[in-house]
Amino acid sequence: MSSKIHTYPTESTSGLVEAIGVRYGINDPSRIVLGCGSDELIRMLTQAYLEPGDEAIHTQYGFLQFPIATKIAGGVPVSAPDNHYTASVDAILECISSRTKIVFLANPNNPTGTYLSNNELRRLRVELPSRVLLVLDAAYAEYVQMHDYTAGIDLVEQTDNTVMLRTFSKMYAMAGLRLGWAYCSDDIAATLYAVKPPYSVNALSLPAGVAAVNDLKFQKKSLSHNAIWLPWLQNEFKKLGMKPYSSVTNFFIIRLPKQAREYLVKRGIIVRSMSDYGKKEFIRISVGLEDDNRAVIAAMVDFFNQIEVRTQDLSL
Ligand SMILES: Cc1ncc(COP(=O)(O)O)c(C=O)c1O
Structure with a gap:
C-alpha cells in the first residue's frame, strides 16, 4: 500500500x-x-x-x-x-x-x-x-x-x-x-x-x-528502584532455598510449592500464575513498592517457618 x-x-x-x-x-x-x-x-x-x-x-x-x-x-x-x-x-x-x-x-x-x-x-x-x-x-x-x-x-x-x-x-x-x-x-x-x-x-x-x-526523573527513579528491589527479592527467595529465574525486567518467575502459592493468597498476596502455559507451579512476581516486596518475603518466611511444613510434604 x-x-x-x-x-x-x-x-x-x-x-x-x-x-x-x-x-x-x-x-x-x-x-x-x-x-x-x-x-x-x-x-x-x-x-x-x-x-x-x-x-x-x-x-x-x-x-x-x-x-x-x-x-x-x-x-x-x-x-x-x-x-x-x-x-x-x-x-x-x-x-x-x-x-x-x-x-x-x-x-x-x-x-x-x-x-x-x-x-x-x-x-x-x-x-x-x-x-x-x-x-x-x-x-x-x-x-x-x-x-x-x-x-x-x-x-x-x-x-x-x-x-x-x-x-x-x-x-x-x-x-x-x-x-x-x-x-x-x-x-x-x-x-x-x-x-x-x-x-x-x-x-x-x-x-x-x-x-x-x-519525565526523565521518574524514569530514572523507577530504574533505580528496580535495580535495588529485583535482586533483593530474588536473593531473599534464594535464602529460603528457592530458585528464582534471572530476569532483565521488573518481574521474575519462580517455581513454588502448591502450599506456598496458596499461603500467599491467604495472606492477601495475589501472584500471577503461569497456569495458562500449563505451568501452574510457576508464578510471576513483579517488583512492587518497598512495603509490598517486604510483605511477600515476610509471608514466605512465615510459611517456611511453620513447624508443620517439611520440605518432603511439599507438592508442586
Ligand atoms: C509483552 C507485552 N506486550 C504487550 C503488552 C500490552 O500492553 P498494553 O497495555 O500497551 O496493551 C503487555 C502487557 O502485559 C506485555 O507484557
Whole structure:
C-alpha cells in the first residue's frame, strides 16, 4: 500500500508522536503509529497481515495476546519451543512454513523476563524469509540494562519488514490510559492506518503520554528502584532455598510449592500464575513498592517457618 493513504498522525496526536521521536531518537516520527495500548496494535497487525489459515509464530512462553490475536484474525498460531524459558531463534526458524506471515517475539519476554541479544535478533531477521513480518514487542525495553540488547529501532530502520511495539503500560505505569505505539516502515504504517479504528487513542492519554516520556526523573527513579528491589527479592527467595529465574525486567518467575502459592493468597498476596502455559507451579512476581516486596518475603518466611511444613510434604 502507498504511504499516501496516511490519515495520521493528526494534529491532536502529533505532539505525542514528536515527543516519542525525541525521547527515542527516531528521526521520522511519521512512521510511529499510536494505538489504544500495544494490544490494539497486535490486533491490527494480525487483522491486516493474516488471511484465514495463515500462520503466525509465537514462542512457547511468549506473551499470550499473540496467539489470541492470531486466532481472532482467523490465523493459526504456531508455538516455537523455548530453550530454558528463553526464546530460541533456531526453534522459530524451524517453524517457518509457506503459510507463515508473522513472527511475534516479545523481547524481553513476559512472563519469563528473558531476552534475546542484538546478534540473535539480527540472525533471526536475516534467516527469516523477507515476506515474513517480524514483530518485536519491546514492552519492557525501558528496564533492560544489558549492553547486547536492542529494542529494535535499528532493525526497523535497516529493514522494511520489521515492526517494533512499545507501550506506556510498563515503565510509565499508564496501563489504564491505554497507550502504545508501533515503529515501522512507511508501507506498514499505511497498512496499519487502513485497519485502525477511527477513534482509538483517547484524548486524556495524549498529554499524559507527552508528560511521561519527558519525565526523565521518574524514569530514572523507577530504574533505580528496580535495580535495588529485583535482586533483593530474588536473593531473599534464594535464602529460603528457592530458585528464582534471572530476569532483565521488573518481574521474575519462580517455581513454588502448591502450599506456598496458596499461603500467599491467604495472606492477601495475589501472584500471577503461569497456569495458562500449563505451568501452574510457576508464578510471576513483579517488583512492587518497598512495603509490598517486604510483605511477600515476610509471608514466605512465615510459611517456611511453620513447624508443620517439611520440605518432603511439599507438592508442586
Ligand atoms: C509483552 C507485552 N506486550 C504487550 C503488552 C500490552 O500492553 P498494553 O497495555 O500497551 O496493551 C503487555 C502487557 O502485559 C506485555 O507484557
